[in-house]
Amino acid sequence: MALQVELDQVSMQFGETVALRDASVRIEAGEAISFIGPRGCGKTTILRLIAGLNEPTSGHIRIGGRDMAGVGPADRPTGLVLHSMPVYPLMRVWENVVFHLDADSQDRRQRRALAEDLLGRFALAGEADRALIELDALDRLRVAIAGVLATRPAVLLLDEPIAALPQSLADPLLEDLVALHGRGDLTVIYITGDEAVPRRLGGRIARMQGGRIERIDAASG
Secondary structure, eight states, X not given: XXXXXXXXXXXXXXXXXXXXXXEEEEEOTTOEEEEEOSTTSSHHHHHHHHHTSSOOSEEEEEETTEEOTTOOGGGSSEEEEESSOOOOTTSBHHHHHTTTSOTTTSOHHHHHHHHXXXXXXXXXXXXXXXXXXXXXXXXXXXXXXXXXHXXXXXXXXXXXXXXXXXXXXXXXXXXXXXXXXXXXXXXXEEEESOTHHHHHHXXXXXXXXXXXXXXXXXXXX
């Protein structure tokens, strides 16, 4: 189930460097929002703070109304997708999807069924028994994203996952992400420097500069 995310006057300082200044935004449950701006503007810092990889210097982050202060990444209802994701090339595709789940919580048949369901969202259910190394770069990334979804996040955090892909592969993966958001069970937060991406994803665009959110627009505007 998608959850609301709220940043309330959030700032982040690394030594003498202020990476984020008084960022406030409310992201509704099931919404898509893209943070866009030049390198060093603070957009990745926001993603890391929501994921719990860093604690803010000041301000509050709430997910589903719960203050995340002191809540580590593993205990947050978030899933983080990077442009380079860890995979296990010699393992079978379905085993990659459920690799990070607690094996004691489900038997092998349940884990296999979950993996096939998630792979089906990327039209990869038929590839479940292949070794991951046999898939191309696009499908390996799809498998990695399915692995993030296996943890059942309420908030999907996307740190430019298509940035390292050629356009011929980036376009179909972006369409996959649009379809994932269209299911309505995820709040999607996307970090990018590419204006075209949020316009295809929809929702809102938060424009950043110098560690500040300067304005928030409709993606279609």
